[in-house]
Structures are given as C-alpha cells and as structure tokens.
Amino acid sequence: MEALPHLELIFNKLRRGYHFTPEDGEVYRTLWDRFEEYQRLFDSLGLDLKKHPKNVVYLVANDNVQPGKQARRMGLFMLVLVEHFGETHSSIVSSLFDTRFRLENLPHLKAARYEEYMNAIDVHDADDLDGIVRSLVRFGFAKRVENGFMLRKAAYRFLDLCLEASDLAKEESESEQDPTPPDPPNASPDSDGSPSIE
Amino acid sequence: MSTPDIRTFFRLAHQHFETLEALFNARRGMREAELRSRLDDNSSHTASAGHIFRQFQAHRLIEPRPAETASFELTPPVRQLFREFLRKQKLSTPKAIRTYLDRLEELMGRLNHLTEASNGSGVERVLEHIDTEIENIRTLSRSNREAVLNRVTELRATTTSHSVRERFAIISELLDDYVTPLQDIVHSQGPFEQLFSQLRTMLGEAQTVFADDPSLARGLKSTTARLRRVRRTVLENFEAARRETTRLYEQHETNSDILEGAASLLNRVHHEGTGSLRLVDEMKLASFTMRTVFQEEGLSSYLHDMAGYESPDPEPIQEPSSSHSPPVLDRDELIADAHRACPIPDAMAWLIDVRDDPPPRTLRAFRYLLQSAKLSATYGHTRKEYDFGDTILSAVPVHVMVVEDTSSS
Numbered sequence: 001m002e003a004l005p006h007l008e009l010i011f012n013k014l015r016r017g018y019h020f021t022p023e024d025g026e027v028y029r030t031l032w033d034r035f036e037e038y039q040r041l042f043d044s045l046g047l048d049l050k051k052h053p054k055n056v057v058y059l060v061a062n063d064n065v066q067p068g069k070q071a072r073r074m075g076l077f078m079l080v081l082v083e084h085f086g087e088t089h090s091s092i093v094s095s096l097f098d099t100r101f102r103l104e105n106l107p108h109l110k111a112a113r114y115e116e117y118m119n120a121i122d123v124h125d126a127d128d129l130d131g132i133v134r135s136l137v138r139f140g141f142a143k144r145v146e147n148g149f150m151l152r153k154a155a156y157r158f159l160d161l162c163l164e165a166s167d168l169a170k171e172e173s174e175s176e177q178d179p180t181p182p183d184p185p186n187a188s189p190d191s192d193g194s195p196s197i198e
Numbered sequence: 199m200s201t202p203d204i205r206t207f208f209r210l211a212h213q214h215f216e217t218l219e220a221l222f223n224a225r226r227g228m229r230e231a232e233l234r235s236r237l238d239d240n241s242s243h244t245a246s247a248g249h250i251f252r253q254f255q256a257h258r259l260i261e262p263r264p265a266e267t268a269s270f271e272l273t274p275p276v277r278q279l280f281r282e283f284l285r286k287q288k289l290s291t292p293k294a295i296r297t298y299l300d301r302l303e304e305l306m307g308r309l310n311h312l313t314e315a316s317n318g319s320g321v322e323r324v325l326e327h328i329d330t331e332i333e334n335i336r337t338l339s340r341s342n343r344e345a346v347l348n349r350v351t352e353l354r355a356t357t358t359s360h361s362v363r364e365r366f367a368i369i370s371e372l373l374d375d376y377v378t379p380l381q382d383i384v385h386s387q388g389p390f391e392q393l394f395s396q397l398r399t400m401l402g403e404a405q406t407v408f409a410d411d412p413s414l415a416r417g418l419k420s421t422t423a424r425l426r427r428v429r430r431t432v433l434e435n436f437e438a439a440r441r442e443t444t445r446l447y448e449q450h451e452t453n454s455d456i457l458e459g460a461a462s463l464l465n466r467v468h469h470e471g472t473g474s475l476r477l478v479d480e481m482k483l484a485s486f487t488m489r490t491v492f493q494e495e496g497l498s499s500y501l502h503d504m505a506g507y508e509s510p511d512p513e514p515i516q517e518p519s520s521s522h523s524p525p526v527l528d529r530d531e532l533i534a535d536a537h538r539a540c541p542i543p544d545a546m547a548w549l550i551d552v553r554d555d556p557p558p559r560t561l562r563a564f565r566y567l568l569q570s571a572k573l574s575a576t577y578g579h580t581r582k583e584y585d586f587g588d589t590i591l592s593a594v595p596v597h598v599m600v601v602e603d604t605s606s607s
Binding site for chain 2: 014074163
C-alpha cells in the first residue's frame with residue numbers, strides 16, 4: 001500500500017487535538033481528498049477520524065484521554081463570546097468569524113457576570129485569557145493575526161454545542177408544558193409501582 | 199378658500215416636493231411655524247409661504263393632526279402616494295384584508311339577488327363596486343408584499359443596531375402577526391379562495407342570464423378576468439412575502455438558537471459550577487501522547503498493510519474420513535494377543551515387531567499391557583533404545599507374563 005502524504009505531520013497534529021480546515025492549504029486538501037484512506041489507517045490504530053460539515057477534519061478522543069479541564073476552559077471562553085455577540089451584534093455566526101479579536105477588548109473580564117465565570121476557571125487577567133487563546137490556536141479553533149486572533153471554521157464545533165444545548169432546553173421546556181400523564185394505578189396485574197426498565 | 203383642483207394639486211406637489219417629503223418623514227407631523235419656514239426657504243416662487251400653506255390645505259395636500267391644531271401632516275392619499283413611490287408601505291393586518299373580503303361578500307350577495315331579479319342595470323352598478331373592491335384587495339396585497347420585503351431588507355442590512363435577540367423577536371412578530379394569519383386566509387380552503395371561487399361561479403351564472411345584453415356580458419366577462427388576475431397576484435404576493443420572511447426567520451432562528459444555547463449553558467455554570475459543562479466533554483477533543491509510529495519504517499509499512507489487510511477465507515473444515523484415520527486401538531484384542539504370545543521378554547520390542555504402529559499409538563498399547571490385570575510386568579535394569587524410523591525411544595525392557603489366576607480361568 002502506498003504511503004499517505006504528510007502522514008507524520010497530520011498524525012502529530014491530530015493527536016494533539018488539532019482541527020484541519022481549508023486554511024491549512026495543501027495538507028488539508030490531501031487529507032480531505034483522501035479522507036477515507038486516512039480514516040482507514042487511523043481506524044487500524046483504534047482512532048476515529050471525523051469530518052465536520054463545515055469542512056473540518058479532526059480526531060475524536062477516547063474517553064480516557066480527553067483534555068477535560070482545558071476543553072472546559074475553552075468551552076466557557078467561547079460561550080461567553082457567543083452570548084456577548086448575541087447581545088451586541090445582529091448576527092452571531094458571521095460576526096464571530098469576521099471579527100479580529102484583541103485581548104484588551106474581550107468581554108470576559110469586563111462584565112461582572114462573565115468575570116465570575118472566568119474566575120471559576122482561574123482566569124483573572126489578560127495573560128490568563130491569552131493562555132486560553134493559545135489553546136484555541138493549538139486545537140485549530142483560532143489563528144493568530146496582527147495584534148490579536150481570529151476564529152477558524154473549526155470553532156463551529158462550539159456553536160454545535162450551543163445548538164445542542166438549545167435543543168435540550170426546548171425539549172425540557174416542552175416536557176414541562178406537556179407532561180406525560182402518569183399511568184393509572186394498578187395498570188397491570190403485576191405492577192407494584194416500582195420503577196422498571198423495559 | 200379655493201375649490202380643490204387636481205391640476206393645482208399636482209402643480210403644488212411638484213413645486214414643493216422637498217417640503218412635502220420632509221412632512222412625510224416627520225412621524226409626528228410638523229408645527230405650522232416650521233412648515234411655513236421650510237416653504238420660505240425652499241420656495242423659488244413669488245407666492246408667500248402663507249399663501250402656499252393655505253393652498254396646501256385647500257387642495258388636500260395637508261391637514262391638521264387630530265387634536266393638534268398647530269401641527270400638520272399629509273392627508274392619507276398623499277401619504278399613501280409617498281409610501282407607494284418610496285416603497286415604505288405599511289403592513290396590512292389580516293383584519294384589514296378581512297374587511298375587504300367582507301365587503302366583497304356583501305356585494306356578491308347583491309349581485310346574486312339582482313341576477314335572480316334579472317335587474318341588468320342594478321348588476322352593472324354592483325359590478326363597478328366589485329371591480330373597485332377587487333382592485334383594493336390587489337393594491338393592499340401588493341403594498342403588503344412591499345412592506346414585508348422592506349422589513350426583511352431592513353433586518354438584513356448590517357447597519358441596523360438590533361441584537362440577535364431583538365431581530366429574532368421582530369422577525370417572529372412579522373411571521374406571527376402578518377404572514378401566518380395571511381396564510382390562513384389565502385390557503386386553498388381559506389376565506390379568500392372560497393369567496394373568489396363563489397364569485398367566479400356567480401359571475402358565470404350572471405353571464406348566462408344576461409347573454410342577450412352584449413354590454414353587460416362584456417362587463418361580467420371583464421370582472422371575471424379581473425378576478426382571475428387579482429387572485430393570481432394575491433397568491434404570488436403572499437408567496438413572495440412568505441418565502442422571504444421564512445428564509446430570514448430560519449437564518450435568525452439559527453443565531454437565536456445558538457444564543458439561547460450559550461445562555462442556557464452559562465446559566466447552568468452559574469448555578470452548578472464549571473463541572474456542569476458536560477456538553478463540552480462531548481466534543482471529545484483529542485490530546486494524547488503516542489510515539490509517532492509512522493517514523494519507524496517497519497512499523498509504518500506494517501500499519502499500512504494492516505490498514506488494507508483483509509483476512510483470507512478460512513480453509514473448510516475437513517470431515518473425518520474412515521479411510522484416512524487409523525482404526526481405534528482395541529484394548530481387549532491387544533490384551534488377548536499378548537496373552538497368547540506370553541511370555542514376552544520385551545514388551546516394547548514385541549509391539550514394534552507385531553503391530554508396526556507409530557510411536558504414540560505404540561506407547562498407548564504399551565500402557566494397556568502394563569495396566570492389564572491379566573498380565574504381570576517385570577522391569578529390566580538396563581535402558582535400551584527402540585528404533586521407530588524417525589524416532590528413537592529409550593526405555594528399560596519389560597518382561598510380560600500371564601497372571602496365573604487368569605490363565606486358568
């Protein structure tokens with residue numbers, strides 16, 4: 001079998017959580033065009049290579065090798081950014097990806113409520129925020145630009161989380177409004193009222 | 199005060215367009231003093247501002263605002279003209295459209311009554327009213343479409359300062375208050391379609407009744423054609439408004455859902471702490487150290503081979519065949535043979551000599567001889583080698599004899 005191009009580079013970045021997007025040029029194009037071959041190869045190592053609808057390629061971690069704390073820091077950082085944009089911009093999706101962020105202009109430490117969230121993950125000043133931005137860059141969610149950073153398409157994964165949370169909230173709200181009527185007592189001869197799994 | 203005159207109306211509108219446009223854009227009308235001042239500034243004509251102001255009123259270009267005598271606004275027809283040309287139509291509520299439909303229904307009743315009474319002149323008069331109402335519906339429908347598209351365009355414009363939440367509320371209201379109720383009216387079973395269908399039938403019946411009156415028949419035919427055109431236009435206008443609004447709604451719904459989702463997760467963090475961000479874990483971000491196996495040529499090629507490797511089909515299981523497998527060793531027959539051959543000075547040598555079995559089978563036979571209750575075994579002292587061809591067995595010779603009791607029995 002012919003060796004796949006850029007394999008070492010791709011593997012080294014993917015295993016560190018990097019998300020490849022069209023901005024990665026030739027390496028991304030190779031990965032995208034020969035995705036199934038890479039996927040098969042990684043699968044033989046027990047690794048799950050995925051494609052995101054927004055043209056992003058990434059590796060899914062096993063449960064025991066996730067960067068839990070780091071992921072949550074990035075997640076919380078992004079949630080604050082999304083909410084802030086929703087309240088101050090006319091559109092979240094386009095604005096988020098078109099904006100050049102400067103650390104000193106980020107809302108995270110400016111509003112008391114956001115600052116509280118940041119303090120909960122040990123973020124107290126601009127340097128700490130920059131640490132999160134470094135993580136975002138390392139994972140391919142952001143890129144450095146002059147005097148700041150911009151989000152890459154891979155950050156759609158955080159927006160997916162928001163949509164998922166919104167769906168959950170809607171479901172919860174619907175189930176509260178329209179609760180399923182309880183079974184009548186003694187509905188079946190062997191019913192003893194204890195919970196059961198069918 | 200002079201009598202209203204349409205020529206003067208248009209001449210005044212032409213000469214003082216800027217002032218009238220400013221009045222149109224002033225939501226709360228304009229104070230008389232300000233209006234006169236504008237007329238003074240903008241007028242290149244000899245007539246005094248006071249005279250023009252009075253002409254405005256006389257030719258129904260402006261009128262006092264209700265309960266505000268010192269403030270003026272454009273009269274409704276002039277305001278409507280501005281809206282029409284500046285594409286700033288107001289949204290029509292479904293109630294306004296129903297009013298027109300109710301009026302049309304009433305006229306339809308009259309048409310039916312007059313047709314039954316064969317009252318041609320009465321039908322002619324009512325046709326004129328029906329034409330007017332149908333055209334009113336067409337105008338309303340077109341301006342409503344324009345109004346919806348204006349709203350959509352405004353909301354699309356990035357210059358507006360509404361947040362995602364506000365925008366979604368506006369677009370939802372547009373859908374809920376105007377578009378969806380309109381849909382109820384114009385859909386196939388709705389009052390609009392039903393009424394137009396009934397009216398078309400009634401006009402057809404009237405054409406049959408008044409077939410001998412060419413002028414009236416022409417009028418009925420014309421109204422039928424007008425009805426068809428208006429129906430098509432209304433449906434097209436509605437569909438265009440619905441399509442634009444729905445598309446915008448869907449775009450904003452995604453933004454709104456993202457915002458609601460983020461707010462909901464932050465709210466959870468607020469109450470339960472950062473440990474509640476379980477959804478983030480669902481992203482399953484990879485981060486692990488693994489020796490780069492692709493650097494090692496041997497392992498790399500092995501993995502490549504493994505990635506494309508497909509195991510071959512296993513060989514079919516062979517059915518045991520009696521022709522290939524050796525016969526089962528018959529213990530009783532062996533003992534009987536040995537019994538007849540006794541005394542045997544060297545059991546192993548005897549087995550090799552008389553049976554010519556492979557070593558495992560010979561050893562099993564040897565064991566049967568030693569275990570037999572009918573034979574007694576005496577071990578020698580010096581080891582000896584037994585040659586099986588490709589195997590040499592080393593053992594002490596065993597002398598076998600018949601046990602006395604069994605030989606007699």
